[in-house]
Amino acid sequence: MKKLICFASLFILFASVLAFGQTADVVGQLADETGALLPGVTITVRNVDTGMVRTTFTSERGLYSIRAVPPGNYELTAELEGFETITLTGLKLTIGATATLNITLRIAAVREVITVTGETPLIEGTQSDISTDIPQQMIENLPLLGRNFVNLALLAPGTGVQTTFDPTKERDGDMSGVSFGASSGRENNVMIDGGDNNDDVVGSFLQFFPQDSIQEFEVITTRFKAEYGHTVGGVINVITKSGTNELHGGFYTLHRPDSFTSISAISEEAGAEKEMRVQHIYGGVLGGPIVRNKAFFFGNIDYTKQPKTIPVLIAGYPELNDIWGGNFDNSFSQNLVVGKFTAQPTEQHFLTGRYGYQKDAKENSQVGGTYTVERGGPEENIYHSMLAKDTIIFNPNTLGEVLYQYSTFVNKIDYDETITVGINTPELNTGRNNNLPQRTDQIKHHLRYDQSYHMTGWGGEHDWKVGFEYQNVLIKGFLGSDRDMGPRYSLTWYDTDDYLAGMYPDYASITYGWGLAPAPGDGDLYTLYSWYAQDDLRLTDKLTLNLGLRWDWENGILGERRHFASDDVLGKPDSDKNNFAPRLGFAYDIYGDSSFVIRGGWGMFYQQVVNNLLLWLDPLDVEGGLPSGTIDYPQWGQADIMAGQVDWSQYITVPVGPPTPQDIYYIYCIAPDVEIPMFQTASIGFSKELPYDVALDVDYVYQRSDNPMIFYRHGDIPLPWTGQSWEEMGLYYKCRVAGNLGRNRYQALEVAARKRFGHNMMMQASYTLSSNEGFRDRELSTLLYDLTYSDWENANYGPIFGSRTHVFNIGAMFILPYDFNLGLNLGYGSPFAFSIYSYEGGDMDGDGFESDTMKDHKAGQGRGADFKNVDIRLTKSFSFADRYNVRLFFEVFNLFNADNRSPRRWIDQWESPEFNTGTIVLGVAREAQVSVRFEF
Known part of the structure; x- marks a missing residue:
């Protein structure tokens, strides 16, 4: 608490920061008709909706720069004694954009004022990053599955659909995130109004905001500046709407009756009944002035109710499906408030x-697919976030901003604790879920300080930005429970037929204690410190360098944290404080008018390590570890097995006291030399303006990492209770270490085309041809082949699980006659990569587990399902009294009911009769909804 007070006092004292990418910049050059540069010209930009005004003057080279301008509708005025005054109107400034507006003034004997309708350039001539801006017109008119604003990022090149890896993020149909380049959806940096909106336990975005509260949406996929960090993926910048001088608001309701939904191909193939998927949404927005031209307000309330069911299907085993299959209650409700x-x-x-x-x-x-209703429980999530910031203009060349955000998140998933035994086969997962019950609390303080200033000299025109960031995150629970659950048993058969025959399980485990992990009363404190400096140096009228340096230090996973018993095995890791990340980029404006720009650069980026890495260490602190009990082979009947009526616990002998080495299922450690994973990224490409307000972007992107974090088994580690190593005891396979091992390589050709609104249409399209290879088969997973295997390095290296070679997306909006509007989303992804396992193929790497990939297939050689999707929205508007508007729209998701299946629960066992089949839907089976909106 003393640290927080100290930092808060420091922030108040300095009281200056920049808007951290949540604003726009306006730059340009003034000259007369002969081409002579004009210093001292007064440049004024005014927001036509709020009256906000910013003023600056041109330098000796006729250059001007106005930074940190809130996105919106503007007009720009240029004034100089003896010259005409020009006002450019109709300027739309978007989030993260740098608008280059060069102006020519004519000599005038008397004062003349000329008003010209202008537009911001399609291409940024001074920036080297690869970014995509989604304008408000698209946010409001494109069909958006689940009204999830994060899915808008899929319109940018270099992105891909990310499946759900956390039940708290699940919306509709297992599509709750987006991946960038070589990274997964865990490793992005999502910001709302400049405040951190990332889940520090599992990664990905944290809090959900209603679609009607989003004003601007920017995606930066590659080569972002030094002000951005904590990600090796992409940056998602979102700003919420603000009030204006006019009172505006409205009410809306959306409805999806069950008759508007279709059965999924998975259910249809199994002969199952269609699940219920009903949805009702009610909401309202209101914004306007408190004091005209001075103060404004905006609010949005949104309520969703979904009475629905989720299918459980045991494919290939009708006798098991008769017992556990069916449609089960999966009703969902959500309340959202933004002010x-x-x-x-x-x-x-x-x-x-x-x-x-x-x-x-x-x-x-956590129910669905092969996971039966016994595996699930009721879930509740509650989020709060409060943000405050002050942008300060010290003078035309110096400004700053102070930002503070406080946020909390409580996640609870309960469970029927009378169920003590879990059963797992390739086609069936029922009984005890050792991931439940769980509760995770996150309390985060986020502080930022930057200062930005413009100067001339040292070789050109400089736009500097320097600052630091501090995050303080208190996490309680680490997916733990707040009560002692006693022993829980997990039994696994590699072959479902063996389970049906009543054969001995292939392995068994026992978990003791407080849910999945202990929940210390004081929690675990995670802190993050960052410093950065950025210089956008305009060397000539055509060449700009983007130079930056960033330093990050994460404390709480490595370095200072509470002591785990597992630290006694290898030793406690040291803090990783040498995370310096230089960024170098250039933009060359060939003609000097932002119509054709060549850009490129290189940079180093550090991944933020998700805190559930500590989850794997916790169980060792509970009753000495995760021991395997002794199972006496019983003579049970097949009918009792299928009906789930066998009391498995009576056949399991629970070890008393510290477990023996043979009893321990796994022991988890963090390598003492572990460090924050670092990726290097390089890119080269161009942007070209085409006729009809179209811009084409083409870029080659290369990413590499030589220290990704992964679990691997290690034999040369002593067991605390014996002093012998695992290898000496012949138990090499029982020790898992989280450390830096292997490599990742990503390269891609990324193409994007965007059309500004005109000729009654607007469009954003992207295509990515990529190769994404590495050692990571699944997040936080172990290697497929361990170090004892002679060719382990080549065998583990291959296409990353879930990666796709070809990805194409397009979003478009068309204005039709009679006040109709058509919104369209098209998406395609080629079949994803996965690794083929052969549980009956033997122990290929000598680690004691017959669960390696087949010898004929190294990692990532399997190919799963492709992804095809078409969403449409048709809107009809009725206007009256010059102020009021009623909009009716009808939208359909997955118009052609494509059979899209999620990689998350993919059957990858070669011997399974359902091999290379998905058990849950990616996206949704076809569904439609209608909406009525009243606006004023």
Whole structure:
């Protein structure tokens, strides 16, 4: 607490930061008709909706720069004594954009004022990053599955559909995130109004915001500046709406009756009944002035109710499906609230305050596919976030901003604790779920400080930005429970037929204690410190260098943290403090008018390590570890097995006291030399303006890492109770170490085309041809072949699980006659990569487990399902009294009911009769909904 007070005092004292990518910049050059540069020209930009004004002057080279301008509709005025005054109107500034507006002034004997309708350039001539801006028109008019704004990022090149890896993020149909380049959806950096919106336990975005509260959406996929960190994936910048001088609002309702939904191919193939998928959404928005031209408010309330069921299908085994299959209650409800205050009390200060609230409730979380209803439990999630910031204009060339955000997240998933035994086969997962019950609390303080200033000299025009960031995250539970659950048993058969025949399980484990992990009362404190400096150096009128340096230090996983018994095995890892990340980029504007720009660069980026890495260490602190009990072979009957009526616990002898080495299922450790994974990224490409307001972007991107984090088995580690190593005891396979091992390589050709609104249409399209290879088969997983296997390095290296070679996406909006509007989303992904396992193929690497991939297939050689999707929205508008508007829309998701299956629960065992089949839907089977909106 003393640290927080100290940092808060420091922030108040300095009180200056920049808007951290949540704003736009306006730059340009002034000249007369002869081409002579004009210094001293007064440049003024004014927001036509709020009256906000910013002013600066041109330098000796006629250059000007106005930074940190809130996105919106603007006009720009250029004034100089003896010259005409020009006002450019109709300027739309978007999030993260740098608008280059060069102006020519004519000599005028008397004062003349000329108003010209202008547009911001399609291409940024001074930036080297690869970014995509999704304008508000698309946010409001494109069909958006689950109203999840994160899915808008799929319109950018270099992105891919990310399946659900955390039940708290699951919306509709196992599509809850997006991956970038070589990374997974865990490793992105999502910011709302400049505040951190990332889940520090499992990764990915944290809090959900209603679609109607989103004003601008920017995706930076590659080569982002030094102000951005904690990610080797991409950056998602979102700003919420603000009020204006006019009072605007509305009410809306969306409905999806069950008759508007189709059966999935998975259910249809199994002869099952269609699951129920009903949805009702009610909401309202209101925004306007508190004091005209000074202070404004905006609010959005959104409520969702989904009475629905989820199918459980035991494919290939009708006798098991008769017992455990069916459609089970999976009802979901959500409450969302957003409130925002903005004000400009003086020309030197722009204030923002924002509050966000979310509450979710769901029945039978973690159920579906081969996971029966016994595996699930009721889930509840509650989020709060409060953000405050002040942008300060010290003078035309110097500004800053102070930002503070406080957020909390409580996740609870309960469970029927009378179920003590879990049964697992390739086609069936029933009984005890050792991941439940669980509760995770996250309490986060986020502080930022930057300062930005413009100067001339040292070789050109400089736009500097320097700052630091501090995050303090208290995490309680680490997916743990707040009560002692006693022993829980997990039995696994590699072959479902062996289970049906009543044969001895292939292995068994016993978990003791507090749910999945202990829940210490004080929790675990995770802190993050960052410093960065960025210089956008305009060497000539055509050449700009983007130079940056960043330093990150994460403390709480490595370095200072509470002691685990597992630290006694290898020793406690040291802090990793040498994470310096230089960034170098260039943009060359060939003609000087932003119509054809060549760009490229190189940079180093450090991954933020998700905190559930510590989850694997916790069980060793509970009753000495995860021991395997002795199982006496029983003579049970097949009918009792199938009906789940066997009391497995009576056949398991629970070890008393510290477990013997033979009893321990696994022991987890963190390598003492572990470090934060680092990726290097290089890119080269161009942007070209084409006729009809179209811009084409083409880039080659290369990423590499030589220290990814992964689990591997290690034999030369002493067991605390014996002093002998695992290898000496012949138990090499029982020790798993989290450390840096292997390599990742990603290269891609990324192509994007975008059309600004005109000729009654707007469009954003992207295509990515990529190769993504490495050692990571699944997140936080062990190697497929361990170090005892003679060719382990080549055998483990291959296409990353879930990666696709070809990805194409397009979003488009068309204005039709009679006030109709058509929104369209098209998506395609080629078959994803996965590794083929052969549980009956033997122990290929000598680690004691017959679960390696087949000898004929190294990692990632399997190919799963492709992804095809078409979503449409048709809107009809009715306007009256010049102020009121009623919109009716009808939208369909997965129009052609494509059979899209998720990689997350893919049957990858060669011997299974259902091999190379998915058991849950990716996206949704075809469904439609209708909506009515009243706006004023």
